Amino acid sequence: MRLTDDEQRMLNGEQGEVQRKLMQTLVRYGETMDAGCLVEVEGPGHLVVLDSRRGWGARLEFLEEVAAAGLKTRFPFTMDPPGPYRVDVLDLSPSQEQAVNKRYAGEERYRELMLKLGLRDRQGTTCTPWFEQVGNRPQYGQILAWAESSAVVFINSVLGARTHRNAGVIELISNLVGKTPLAGLLTDDGRKADWLIEVDVSTRPDPQLLGFIVGDAVLDEVPYVTGMQPYLSSSLDQTTLQYLHDFGTNCAVGGGVGLFHIDGVTPEARQSGQSLLRDYYKTLRIDDDMIAARQSVMIASLPTEKITPDKCLVGCPHLTLTQLLAWSQRIDDSLSKHHSSRLAVETIMVAAPEVVAAFEASGEPYQHFIDAGARLSSFCLEGLMQDRAISPATVITNSNKLRHYNTGVYYFDDELLAEAMVTGVATRSTSP
Amino acid sequence: MTAVFQGRVVQGGPVDGRALVSRMGFNALAAFSDAILDGTPGALCSDKQNAALYGKDLKDAVLCVSKCVGSTTAGPVWEYVAENGLAPQAILLAGSVDTLTAGGLVLTDIWINRPVTLIDRLGDNFLDNVAEGCRVMAGTNGRVTVEPAVAING
Numbered sequence: 001m002r003l004t005d006d007e008q009r010m011l012n013g014e015q016g017e018v019q020r021k022l023m024q025t026l027v028r029y030g031e032t033m034d035a036g037c038l039v040e041v042e043g044p045g046h047l048v049v050l051d052s053r054r055g056w057g058a059r060l061e062f063l064e065e066v067a068a069a070g071l072k073t074r075f076p077f078t079m080d081p082p083g084p085y086r087v088d089v090l091d092l093s094p095s096q097e098q099a100v101n102k103r104y105a106g107e108e109r110y111r112e113l114m115l116k117l118g119l120r121d122r123q124g125t126t127c128t129p130w131f132e133q134v135g136n137r138p139q140y141g142q143i144l145a146w147a148e149s150s151a152v153v154f155i156n157s158v159l160g161a162r163t164h165r166n167a168g169v170i171e172l173i174s175n176l177v178g179k180t181p182l183a184g185l186l187t188d189d190g191r192k193a194d195w196l197i198e199v200d201v202s203t204r205p206d207p208q209l210l211g212f213i214v215g216d217a218v219l220d221e222v223p224y225v226t227g228m229q230p231y232l233s234s235s236l237d238q239t240t241l242q243y244l245h246d247f248g249t250n251c252a253v254g255g256g257v258g259l260f261h262i263d264g265v266t267p268e269a270r271q272s273g274q275s276l277l278r279d280y281y282k283t284l285r286i287d288d289d290m291i292a293a294r295q296s297v298m299i300a301s302l303p304t305e306k307i308t309p310d311k312c313l314v315g316c317p318h319l320t321l322t323q324l325l326a327w328s329q330r331i332d333d334s335l336s337k338h339h340s341s342r343l344a345v346e347t348i349m350v351a352a353p354e355v356v357a358a359f360e361a362s363g364e365p366y367q368h369f370i371d372a373g374a375r376l377s378s379f380c381l382e383g384l385m386q387d388r389a390i391s392p393a394t395v396i397t398n399s400n401k402l403r404h405y406n407t408g409v410y411y412f413d414d415e416l417l418a419e420a421m422v423t424g425v426a427t428r429s430t431s432p
Numbered sequence: 433m434t435a436v437f438q439g440r441v442v443q444g445g446p447v448d449g450r451a452l453v454s455r456m457g458f459n460a461l462a463a464f465s466d467a468i469l470d471g472t473p474g475a476l477c478s479d480k481q482n483a484a485l486y487g488k489d490l491k492d493a494v495l496c497v498s499k500c501v502g503s504t505t506a507g508p509v510w511e512y513v514a515e516n517g518l519a520p521q522a523i524l525l526a527g528s529v530d531t532l533t534a535g536g537l538v539l540t541d542i543w544i545n546r547p548v549t550l551i552d553r554l555g556d557n558f559l560d561n562v563a564e565g566c567r568v569m570a571g572t573n574g575r576v577t578v579e580p581a582v583a584i585n586g
Contacts (some may be wrong), residue, residue, distance in 0.1 A: 167534075256502060
């Protein structure tokens with residue numbers, strides 16, 4: 001890899017041992033993808049290293065080492081939300097509180113160090129940093145160093161930014177050095193499509209299902225999807241953005257997709273059309289039968305005909321304000337239908353702190369939501385489910401991502417979920 | 433019959449161990465989440481979607497996979513399993529390594545000082561010639577030798 005004089009000096013250790021290791025990490029990382037050089041990071045990063053738990057976040061020793069060297073990112077970054085540390089919506093028993101405090105013993109120091117290294121503020125913790133209220137929204141063509149699968153695939157595909165699917169810690173190192181290897185998804189060639197996905201269906205497919213099928217087929221390659229123009233708007237309205245977010249998230253769950261193109265919809269596909277396809281590409285046709293088959297797998301996991309869930313968790317990834325407003329209405333409708341005033345299942349929805357604030361300011365929708373007994377927070381649901389001391393045994397959700405990575409989590413569509421929240425019983429069919 | 437493959441050494445030293453094989457994408461977060469959560473001495477694969485590996489001990493295995501997929505949390509996951517002695521001895525890939533695995537494994541070398549060996553670009557037919565239990569050996573030159581699995585009686 002060609003390095004500039006400054007980069008070479010850093011690699012030689014002339015700026016200090018920590019800087020040497022940071023540069024060595026980037027050079028080695030770049031060499032694995034045959035990068036010719038490093039390029040400047042052009043805007044704020046987003047980190048996946050959510051909290052101080054070992055195996056989930058950056059190691060405290062690493063953060064201490066880097067902070068002691070006086071390093072800070074050039075642009076203030078955002079990061080994923082922490083697990084359920086000091087949240088008041090879980091009603092934990094004293095022994096559970098104790099277990100959580102033990103697991104998050106380093107959390108305050110972790111936050112302090114992250115702020116020192118460039119975390120924008122204590123509010124900047126969400127897996128959806130590109131939402132209007134949060135404001136870490138990349139520009140078209142901008143070179144960045146992000147992690148968080150659902151965010152990476154969205155900003156690459158829908159906003160046209162350029163970032164690798166960086167592993168946690170690597171994204172922090174890239175932002176601290178201010179450089180990232182020029183290769184793969186940062187280049188025009190790396191953004192070409194390896195797959196033509198022909199969607200030939202009679203109705204708009206569920207975005208999570210479609211995304212999961214595509215990810216499962218293409219793994220970490222780039223798909224170019226046709227047949228979706230009747231269902232999506234090229235002006236990228238709110239409904240389309242939400243669809244693409246759900247689709248992309250599940251492309252990354254089913255496989256390892258960092259970029260997709262949708263014919264006539266996503267910016268690079270609008271600009272270049274099918275010329276984005278490589279000379280030799282693979283083809284997959286997705287029809288109604290394939291969608292139905294995958295759906296049956298996704299919902300087949302229900303252990304009995306009816307389950308009585310301990311909790312309903314919504315917001316993996318974090319919800320938009322529009323979704324929260326829609327949930328308030330959906331809950332109202334379901335309560336009216338069943339002549340009830342309170343939810344029967346303990347329901348927690350999560351969103352970015354700024355989105356929560358905006359929802360709280362919405363007046364009536366927020367009041368209805370709270371009056372029904374629903375709860376609102378900003379922690380990471382995945383973090384809750386991955387903590388055996390506090391995770392509920394049986395959970396219902398509308399997130400295929402949460403279902404995929406955890407046991408005891410059952411997927412339902414929004415209509416069935418709203419019904420179950422009110423009745424306390426989850427089934428695969430709605431009541432009359 | 434012994435089969436020999438030539439790949440690219442991304443990092444690490446010589447390898448000599450028993451193969452675990454996955455033809456579907458290997459998801460580090462899903463595979464190691466139980467090991468991270470339970471703090472158990474082994475690293476039983478917890479990825480329910482991966483029938484070939486589910487329930488098998490990944491610790492010290494020579495993991496032969498087609499591709500790696502999944503969450504960007506892979507970085508801290510690889511650091512954790514390396515630091516706690518739960519990592520496979522090596523990852524051998526038929527194709528090119530992805531950015532998540534590359535990044536995560538580079539961290540194990542530079543920041544943990546316990547490098548997990550990584551050899552990629554072993555060719556499409558690599559996985560056709562390696563089965564669970566095969567003895568797999570590799571030098572530092574990327575030459576990988578696969579010996580057939582030996583049935584153990586009793």
